[in-house]
Amino acid sequence: MPHETSLSPAAPYDALLLASFGGPDGPDDVLPFLRNVTAGKGIPDERLAEVAEHYHHFGGASPINQQNLALQAALTAELERRGVDLPVVWGNRNWTPYTKDALAAAHADGARRVLALVTSAYASYSGCRQYREDFWTALEELGAELGLAAGEQPLVLDKVRPYFNHPGFVAANVDAVTEAFGKVPEDARLVFVTHSIPDTMEEASGLVAAPYSAQHLDVAATVAAAVGERLGRTVEWDLAYCSRSGPPSQPWLEPDVNDLLTDLAGRGVRSVVLSPIGFVSDHMEVVYDLDTEALETAEALSMTAVRADSVGTREPFVRGLVDLILERAATARAVDAGQTPPEPATVGALPARYDVCRPGCCRRQAGVDSGRPAACSVDPLS
Numbered sequence: 441m442p443h444e445t446s447l448s449p450a451a452p453y454d455a456l457l458l459a460s461f462g463g464p465d466g467p468d469d470v471l472p473f474l475r476n477v478t479a480g481k482g483i484p485d486e487r488l489a490e491v492a493e494h495y496h497h498f499g500g501a502s503p504i505n506q507q508n509l510a511l512q513a514a515l516t517a518e519l520e521r522r523g524v525d526l527p528v529v530w531g532n533r534n535w536t537p538y539t540k541d542a543l544a545a546a547h548a549d550g551a552r553r554v555l556a557l558v559t560s561a562y563a564s565y566s567g568c569r570q571y572r573e574d575f576w577t578a579l580e581e582l583g584a585e586l587g588l589a590a591g592e593q594p595l596v597l598d599k600v601r602p603y604f605n606h607p608g609f610v611a612a613n614v615d616a617v618t619e620a621f622g623k624v625p626e627d628a629r630l631v632f633v634t635h636s637i638p639d640t641m642e643e644a645s646g647l648v649a650a651p652y653s654a655q656h657l658d659v660a661a662t663v664a665a666a667v668g669e670r671l672g673r674t675v676e677w678d679l680a681y682c683s684r685s686g687p688p689s690q691p692w693l694e695p696d697v698n699d700l701l702t703d704l705a706g707r708g709v710r711s712v713v714l715s716p717i718g719f720v721s722d723h724m725e726v727v728y729d730l731d732t733e734a735l736e737t738a739e740a741l742s743m744t745a746v747r748a749d750s751v752g753t754r755e756p757f758v759r760g761l762v763d764l765i766l767e768r769a770a771t772a773r774a775v776d777a778g779q780t781p782p783e784p785a786t787v788g789a790l791p792a793r794y795d796v797c798r799p800g801c802c803r804r805q806a807g808v809d810s811g812r813p814a815a816c817s818v819d820p821l822s
């Protein structure tokens with residue numbers, strides 16, 4: 441007789457933590473939210489005031505919370521459709537509902553081994569280790585609340601690998617970009633956009649595997665080739681960055697999307713599709729930095745510009761995430777049993793990123809220890 445849990449394709453996991461960034465729900469939340477995001481980060485006050493205005497421009501609420509609720513519902517429905525019993529809890533790094541409260545709810549429901557899925561597809565400090573440091577803190581806080589002894593954790597937390605090169609994420613982007621090409625002149629050029637990060641964070645993201653920028657270049661090349669096949673022509677493309685912050689003296693990844701559009705216009709390009717491959721939903725960075733700023737820049741340059749959808753709750757993306765969750769569960773079962781794990785599904789030139797983060801993975805800055813342990817790693821202190 442097999443052990444009962446071996447019947448579930450999600451075993452050994454009892455729950456899924458959908459972990460995200462968080463965003464304000466109303467005008468009064470904007471400043472406290474921004475203080476949470478930027479605590480100890482050296483972001484100038486002028487930049488904070490500017491970003492607060494972006495939120496107030498949209499009534500003081502970020503669309504990200506509704507989008508995470510929609511993703512939580514879509515994942516729940518897809519898991520149910522496949523007969524997989526895995527409750528999905530949602531928790532954020534910077535705003536309510538917080539990660540600790542989501543883990544507390546799962547724990548109260550009996551979950552003792554939980555799988556985390558973060559709403560960042562790419563690996564860097566922001567999308568990988570910062571989440572893992574916060575997971576560690578949340579587990580410690582929950583342990584203290586439950587009266588556990590110091591060093592004793594309330595549950596085991598694992599994480600799904602960064603999924604930038606998973607077939608589902610790529611396929612959903614191919615669909616979205618192909619649809620956008622239906623709305624622009626035939627010779628339009630493709631501009632992929634992602635969040636800029638400091639050069640120091642970029643360098644640190646590349647110490648154990650391909651850096652943040654290379655992950656995007658790989659996805660971009662794969663998506664552009666697939667879209668070209670659908671359109672029956674070669675699609676010329678670039679990668680640009682948005683949402684730079686930090687002091688002006690600190691170098692961040694470039695070109696900025698507005699500068700790239702200006703440069704393309706100068707080279708005679710008349711129309712573009714903007715594809716936000718760095719983001720999984722149309723949250724504030726997309727609706728402000730792309731739909732407001734970049735589209736205004738394009739208009740001032742007399743360019744036709746259309747923004748492709750982010751993957752959101754598109755079917756290939758949601759199905760791919762569930763494939764990834766089940767792949768991770770199969771890997772955990774194999775590792776626990778001393779067997780060979782399944783081959784991770786990927787597309788593009790890069791291999792799958794690690795399931796369990798290697799020592800030194802995705803530090804904020806190379807060689808600088810944050811002093812914070814990080815969950816979901818070979819060694820929390822490494």
Ligand SMILES: CC1=C(CCC(=O)O)c2cc3nc(cc4[nH]c(cc5[nH]c(cc1n2)c(C)c5CCC(=O)O)c(CCC(=O)O)c4C)C(CCC(=O)O)=C3C
Nearest residue numbers: 461463477481491502504560566567635637685723724725
């Ligand atoms: C790589 C990356 C992603 C993509 C991956 C992912 O999706 O996680 C991302 C996503 C997001 N970033 C977001 C918001 C903000 N990010 C900020 C600041 C920063 N982001 C950074 C990086 C990233 N950020 C960095 C290096 C900083 C500087 C501070 C630091 O060194 O850590 C600030 C402070 C003000 C400012 O400086 O802009 C805000 C308000 C929201 C929520 C949007 C909403 O509310 O809808 C989301 C999804």
Ligand SMILES: [Fe+2]
Nearest residue numbers: 566635683725
């Ligand atoms: Fe950000």
